[in-house]
Amino acid sequence: MRYAQGGGLTDAERAVRERIRLQAVVRFEAGETNREVAAALRVSERSVERWRRAWRERGEAGVLSQGSPGRSRLSETQIARLDRELERGSLVHCWADQRWTLARIQTLIGRIFHVSYTVEGTWCLLKRHGWSRQQPARRVIERDDDAVEVWRKETWPWVRGPRRSAVPGSSSRTRPGSR
Template structure:
């Protein structure tokens, strides 16, 4: 479920509240209450109740635990981000490309080659922006030009 008015996700408090609701549903499923009745009792949509029921059927209560990450949702650890920052500062040529230009595709490839973490070019662009790199990968806001 997307919440476009909230930047694409739930706050930690909202996520915990939603998880608690899913756990209440799991308890009801365990008590042989059907998804439409669970939806009515909890004030959720039937669609959600059936989705939660399917998850619960396959994996029990644990399958309904929150999978949302607290924080910014970045796939890389702080140590990996630090390494990436250093690699970007070194320039693309230091990492096998013919010139110093960092493109989002190159950054995504570098992340995959080093950490086996998949990023799309668009995801790499978001990551670069978060790290303080200007709209053109290769120059840094408030810092030296990378090429």
């Protein structure tokens, strides 16, 4: 099921739905029709048709809950290892620079753990475990911060020029002849 506001079922609600599907399996085995099962369990016939198809194809396991869709596919030990690998840096993992991008992290997870994530899923995984989105400050290597500060304090005020003081009637909003 999809929920517009990003919600979903809690574990308790998921368990209730699973119990209803298991009751349907008992009724399937007893030979009841989809209409009878739907009426008895107060669900739609369409749902009963889906459950019956899943039950025919995979047995009782076909109607069991798959769990929360948001659960991580990595264990806590794997996540701890991923943290260590990210701390080592991207150069260690054969990338040309020190930047970690989501695509690179996605590739790293696939290489190490043989688990595939989407770029968005990679971001959710990282955010869930305390990583933040950072943009590196692009500065030239030759930058001299002291010289920049001196220029900003001494040269820039001279280049910018003196500020005009506000005097009555000097507003740029007044039109000529509008007085």
